[in-house]
Amino acid sequence: MQLLGIVFSSVSMVVVAQPSVSFFYSDLPPYEYTDQQGRAAGIAIDRVQRLFAAAGWRVFYHFDSVPRGERALEQLVDFTTVVAPTAQQRQQYVISELPLYQIELGVIRTEQTPPVTQWADLLQQPYLVLRDTRFAYLQDEAYASPLMTLRYEVANSADALRLLNSGRFAYFLCYVSSHQAPPAPWLKVDVLGRYPVHLVISRQHAQAQQYMQTIDALLRRTDFH
CATH class of the missing domain: 3.40.190.10 (Periplasmic binding protein-like II)
Structure with missing residues (x-):
């Protein structure tokens, strides 16, 4: 076999x-x-x-x-x-x-609030900003020092929008996108710069x-x- x-x-x-x-x-x-x-x-x-x-x-x-x-x-x-x-x-x-x-920096505001077209428009009153945003790249600008003294820091975007809608603050300085709708229909976005x-x-x-x-x-x- x-x-x-x-x-x-x-x-x-x-x-x-x-x-x-x-x-x-x-x-x-x-x-x-x-x-x-x-x-x-x-x-x-x-x-x-x-x-x-x-x-x-x-x-x-x-x-x-x-x-x-x-x-x-x-x-x-x-x-x-x-x-x-x-x-x-x-x-x-x-x-x-x-x-x-490229990121866009600007403000969110209500429809009734005057638009922001230049940085000087933000130097008239305190504005909202997220606590973690430092905007270090603006430090050499002439408006940087007064701009930083007027910031009112909040923990998150939800708190900022709540204060904005209450009328206590006119502007929320933050990163925005001109290609997306604002967070709510009654809000407007003004772009101040692209970086x-x-x-x-x-x-x-x-x-x-x-x-x-x-x-x-x-x-x-x-x-x-």
């Missing part, structure tokens, strides 16, 4: 884990915020998700206040964004060559240069602008 030798060859499958990075964001609607399902959302989050997916990275989002998020960037978080980076921030972070997107938003990573990060080289190469592609 002839023996039939049957050889089973085993095929080993190697599963390569998708690299993961983390991104810090705060409460700055409509650009970045946490939606009702507890997920990161907004114009900026959409851009980050698309860019990191093109890099082949899985992104985990870390929500916190700006001061705590900046501290986390030194140890726990890989990326965040900075509006119009200052000289000090350029020393502190590795910054993308090109901006990820570049760059991705940043701490210079202390072990892979700072490697990560940013990947980001810069992707941002140079025309389909990201």
